[in-house]
Amino acid sequence: MKGQSLRQANWHGHVLATNAPHPYRHWLTGGGSLTAKLKAHSDAFRVQLLRQDTAICLADEANAIGYHRPGRVWEREVLLRCDNTPVVFAHTVVPMSADASDWPLFSALGERSLGSTLFGDPRVRRGELHYARLRATHPLAMRARAALAAQGAEVPADALLYARRCLYQRREGTLLVTEVFLPPVLKLHRNNVK
Numbered sequence: 001m002k003g004q005s006l007r008q009a010n011w012h013g014h015v016l017a018t019n020a021p022h023p024y025r026h027w028l029t030g031g032g033s034l035t036a037k038l039k040a041h042s043d044a045f046r047v048q049l050l051r052q053d054t055a056i057c058l059a060d061e062a063n064a065i066g067y068h069r070p071g072r073v074w075e076r077e078v079l080l081r082c083d084n085t086p087v088v089f090a091h092t093v094v095p096m097s098a099d100a101s102d103w104p105l106f107s108a109l110g111e112r113s114l115g116s117t118l119f120g121d122p123r124v125r126r127g128e129l130h131y132a133r134l135r136a137t138h139p140l141a142m143r144a145r146a147a148l149a150a151q152g153a154e155v156p157a158d159a160l161l162y163a164r165r166c167l168y169q170r171r172e173g174t175l176l177v178t179e180v181f182l183p184p185v186l187k188l189h190r191n192n193v194k
């Protein structure tokens with residue numbers, strides 16, 4: 001959809017135009033694992049687990065995971081850190097109907113990257129990437145800001161937060177990953193080591 005730029009977060013089919021200049025394009029687009037990409041742009045990569053428990057999914061993600069209305073899911077939230085700087089707030093939800101055979105490693109991930117279990121598993125199918133600019137009041141924008149504030153780091157009040165979302169499927173299971181990119185990600189540079 002040429003020319004269509006990023007739109008406000010309601011996720012429905014907003015495709016990042018391939019030609020529109022966008023500071024976050026490098027991070028919002030592209031296949032492959034975000035973990036791998038972040039590792040290539042830092043000397044030290046870490047997943048900081050914030051929470052992994054059951055929760056009620058967000059209103060704008062219920063439909064994407066096959067729920068008719070917001071309902072209980074397994075929820076995982078992490079900060080991805082490059083050289084100890086938080087650069088992504090990631091939020092993943094899995095329907096409660098999923099069983100261990102659908103996502104065998106999900107429940108015990110800890111601070112291992114989810115991506116390390118998704119990419120390279122031939123049974124995992126990755127859906128389309130959807131993009132959004134999150135309103136300041138979007139729950140994930142607020143949670144990202146709160147997570148950073150709890151770490152003593154601030155996201156400038158006027159900073160626009162851009163996110164992408166992708167549905168993964170494996171056997172009968174679905175898993176929805178939302179990655180909120182934090183302004184410091186723009187300062188990363190590809191390292192020459194790898």
Ligand SMILES: C=C(O[C@@H]1C=C(C(=O)O)C=C[C@H]1O)C(=O)O
Nearest residue numbers: 033034035078090112113114115
């Ligand atoms: C899906 C990936 O896994 C990353 C790691 C996550 C985690 O550990 O919870 C969540 C989202 C991703 O940014 C990836 O590396 O592409």
